[in-house]
Amino acid sequence: MTTKFRTEKDSLGEVLVPVDAYYGAQTQRAVENFPVSGLRFPRRFIQALGLIKQAAARVNRGLGLLDEPVARAIAQAAQQVMDGDLDDQFVVDIFQTGSGTSTNMNANEVIANVAAEKLGAGRGEKKVHPNDHVNMSQSSNDVIPSAMHIAARQGLEEDLIPALERLHTGLREKAEAFDDVVKSGRTHLMDATPVRLGQEFGGYARQIEQGIARLRRASEELAELALGGTATGTGINCPREFPGQVIAEISRHTGLDFFEAKHHFEAQSSKDAYVSAAGALNTLASALMKFANDIRWLSSGPSGGLGEISLPAVQPGSSIMPGKVNPVLAESMMMVAARVMGHVQTITICNQQGNFQLNVMMPAMAQAMLESIAILSNVVEAFRTKCLAGIRANRERCRELLELNPSIATALNQTLGYDKASEVAKKAAAEQKPVPQVVREMGLLSGEELEAALDVRSMTEPGIPGRQ
Numbered sequence: 001m002t003t004k005f006r007t008e009k010d011s012l013g014e015v016l017v018p019v020d021a022y023y024g025a026q027t028q029r030a031v032e033n034f035p036v037s038g039l040r041f042p043r044r045f046i047q048a049l050g051l052i053k054q055a056a057a058r059v060n061r062g063l064g065l066l067d068e069p070v071a072r073a074i075a076q077a078a079q080q081v082m083d084g085d086l087d088d089q090f091v092v093d094i095f096q097t098g099s100g101t102s103t104n105m106n107a108n109e110v111i112a113n114v115a116a117e118k119l120g121a122g123r124g125e126k127k128v129h130p131n132d133h134v135n136m137s138q139s140s141n142d143v144i145p146s147a148m149h150i151a152a153r154q155g156l157e158e159d160l161i162p163a164l165e166r167l168h169t170g171l172r173e174k175a176e177a178f179d180d181v182v183k184s185g186r187t188h189l190m191d192a193t194p195v196r197l198g199q200e201f202g203g204y205a206r207q208i209e210q211g212i213a214r215l216r217r218a219s220e221e222l223a224e225l226a227l228g229g230t231a232t233g234t235g236i237n238c239p240r241e242f243p244g245q246v247i248a249e250i251s252r253h254t255g256l257d258f259f260e261a262k263h264h265f266e267a268q269s270s271k272d273a274y275v276s277a278a279g280a281l282n283t284l285a286s287a288l289m290k291f292a293n294d295i296r297w298l299s300s301g302p303s304g305g306l307g308e309i310s311l312p313a314v315q316p317g318s319s320i321m322p323g324k325v326n327p328v329l330a331e332s333m334m335m336v337a338a339r340v341m342g343h344v345q346t347i348t349i350c351n352q353q354g355n356f357q358l359n360v361m362m363p364a365m366a367q368a369m370l371e372s373i374a375i376l377s378n379v380v381e382a383f384r385t386k387c388l389a390g391i392r393a394n395r396e397r398c399r400e401l402l403e404l405n406p407s408i409a410t411a412l413n414q415t416l417g418y419d420k421a422s423e424v425a426k427k428a429a430a431e432q433k434p435v436p437q438v439v440r441e442m443g444l445l446s447g448e449e450l451e452a453a454l455d456v457r458s459m460t461e462p463g464i465p466g467r468q
Helices: 025-033 043-062 067-081 099-117 129-133 140-177 197-221 242-254 264-269 270-297 326-350 360-385 394-403 408-418 417-430 435-442 446-451
Strands: 006-008 011-018 182-188 190-196
Touching: 006 025, 011 025, 025 099, 025 140, 043 067, 043 129, 043 140, 043 242, 043 360, 067 099, 067 129, 067 190, 099 129, 099 140, 129 140, 140 197, 140 242, 140 264, 140 360, 182 394, 190 197, 190 408, 197 270, 197 435, 270 326, 270 360, 394 417, 408 435, 408 446, 435 446
Parallel strands: none
Antiparallel strands: 006 011, 182 190
């Protein structure tokens, strides 16, 4: 299969570029220099780049720096980038120059050539110049960190937080539906005093509620944009009015409040806000891991495990064991949680490489952050709709296990004392008998006293069982 090429030039000389490509010489060099992973910037990042370029063209026109036809053509081409029409033209590997300059130039060249065609020129003729026009008043060093923040904040606000809010609602509904199911509590994986299944699910709901609050705080930190700092944070070649007006355009388009960084040297040399957001994702991932594991344990069986809840069967669980069904949605969520935790470590290490006036590991940070947000959003929604919604309480099994739970004897501390209650618990465990039966056999309490002391529902509330 023969590929035809056109010859383009950059500051290093001539480069052969595929004739049908909208990108140009600098992008082609990056493709050749970084054949590393096949990973590309996610859709949200490309969308954010297009938004920045569109807003910049409009503001530069308003400031009298760009002619109207050129500015209009750039804005139209940038809209195509935002819409995803040109995603196949963003061909540079994630593991590239640490500033993301190659991808910024990829965007500049694609937008310049698409805009040039709208003005009647050919690709590579530079009637619209990638640097002089599309990149006007900007630098890769303030565009890339700004796109990182915009993309991450949109992902949090539009995808992950709404998915978590729906999960929270589903968990609260299960907590209410299961509130009457009294069962064995467990600490150290061993039987403990009674709890209600609804209380367990209410605890999961509270974890998600707190996770949402942490993500909202992280989103607010991401509202600062580095635009206006240009090369090193000094703002060279950038009109004073430019960043405020561009950021106002971005805010209007996204419906989210963004503002210019309070200190450009901080905004371009460090990505602390990214690490903070990653920390919120890490906390969420660990909460989801705990939750998913509990679901696996609670549904284990059906004959040899706890079996206190049943999960909906969504697919066969084995290629050899007929009828086997596994907690696959919970396992999927656990793997996502593990992946996110790894990405948090990547982001943390990358942030340490903000040498002097520029962080030089931003593409890897952006990919790790945006993948984390995307896969968390997707797995939470899948778990909610395909697993959580269909969970049923196995009430008889909960009652069966609770009756054999020796920790019920804890409620006897107030009437018999710790030592005698311990004797009851040990005898019940050794003989596999319910605690009430052992108490009766030992003749320790009357029937009325026993009934009051071992009211399992009251054991799930604060206070002393059997007393008002």
